[in-house]
Amino acid sequence: MKQLAVLLLLLAASLPVMGADLLETYQQAKANDPGWRAAQAGRLAGAEKAPQGRSLLLPTLGLSAATSESDQQVIMPSTTNNYRYGTDSYNILLTQPLYRKQNFAAYAQGIAGANIAEHEFELARQDLILRATLAYFDVLAAQDVLDFAVTEKDAIGRQLALARRNFNVGSATLVDVHEAQARYDLVAAQQITAANDLEVSKEALRALIGTAPAALARLESRIELQPPDPADMEQWVQTATTQSPRLKAQQETLEIARQEVERNSGGHYPTLDLTASRAWSDAGGSVQGFAIESTTNQIGLQFQMSLYQGGGIASRVREAAARLDETGQRIEQTRRQVAQQTREAYLAVINGMARVQALEQARLSNERALESTVIGYERGLRTGVDVLNAQRELFRTRRDLSQARYGYLISRLRLKAAAGVLQEPDLEDINRLLAHKQ
The missing domain is CATH 1.20.1600.10 (Outer membrane efflux proteins (OEP))
Structure with missing residues (x-):
């Protein structure tokens, strides 16, 4: 007992x-x-x-600006005139889609x-x-398998020692010894496999959490x-x-x-937009020989429709x-x-x-x-x-x-x-x- x-x-x-x-x-x-x-x-x-x-669906607002230098030659029947002047301009355009x-x-x-x-x-x-x-339970399951293999190997080891002792006193056969030894060797191999599987499971968990898992x-x-x-x-x-x-x-x-x-x-379908713009231009000269500055404000509707594509x-x-x-x-x-x-x-x-x-x-x-x-x-x-x-x-x-x-x-x-x-x-x-x- x-x-x-x-x-x-x-x-x-x-x-x-x-x-x-x-x-x-x-x-x-x-x-x-x-x-x-x-x-x-x-x-x-x-x-x-x-x-x-x-x-x-919201309005768009765009700004453009430009500066340039002009060199003009105007040939007339009675005279030839040369003009050099600079031009600065900007344009602001607001577009609000209506449809x-x-x-x-x-x-x-x-x-x-x-x-x-x-x-x-x-x-x-x-x-x-x-x-x-x-990943967590895979590690636990692999640990269980390893624990079971270790415990089983210990139990078979004791059974092997008992079989050898009984064989020496004549109360057990050689079959018992050989069977116990075979089982012991098999479980030892299974323990090695279980230990490897546990490490593989831990590596999978490490890949998930970014660090080696603790107990x-x-x-x-x-x-x-x-x-x-x-x-x-x-x-x-x-x-x-x-x-x-x-x-x-x-x-x-x-x-x-x-x-x-x-x-x-x-x-x-057609499209309809509300447009509003402001354009300003300052030309330092012209064919008339004098500077021109202009400002234009516009507001209106823009309609477009594709007829055939x-x-x-x-x-x-x-x-x-x-x-x-x-x-x-x-x-x-x-x-x-x-x-x-x-x-x-x-x-x-x-x-x-x-x-x-x-x-x-x-x-x-x-x-x-x-x-x-x-x-x-x-x-x-x-x-x-x-x-x-x-x-x-x-x-x-x-x-x-x-x-x-x-x-x-x-x-x-x-x-x-x-x-x-x-x-x-x-x-x-x-x-x-x-x-x-x-």
């Missing part, structure tokens, strides 16, 4: 390691991730689409472009939450399994079709395509109409993809809960099976190979349970991301399941 106690102690789950938690890692990612910084710059750039479109169909459409496109930038920024923010959580807070030994709220898949789909930033951006793209039809069709306007209208139809079909495609992803994410949460519960029960069953096998081995009813097999099944179950727990938590976030409602408080809920620093 002493051997049983030692063995079960080795198989017990290790205590959570205190360290940087998920929220701290997410904040580091917000400060250092190049993808997030690019999204911030893209948002600022996209926001300028609105004032650029609005500028087409330009193209400009109204371009203004609407600018508003839609700015909205797209906002939706894409929101999509990038939700993506950062997912990427930070995935990370681990999951509590037990987590509360929460079903989706509301527990109705179609309600989640309905939310996704109205809240998804990806779908909202596509809808703004449709508005841009619709206004592109209006903008091109505006080539058939070789069919180019009609062709551009047809092209824009076809693009509009194409964009509409893209939106329908996106809507179906969003609905599909939401349903898959919902099912992943439900199945993740069931898998965690099943593996929790399987772990308890495997622990009892190992205990019974060890007792049978001590009484000569079971072989060392039976003990090794029971150990292997227990460690596999513990590894699968660890992966299932992380997968379940990620599925919760993915469901909200698919529905377009993932927020930082959702990350805080996950963070509460970690063992925090004291």
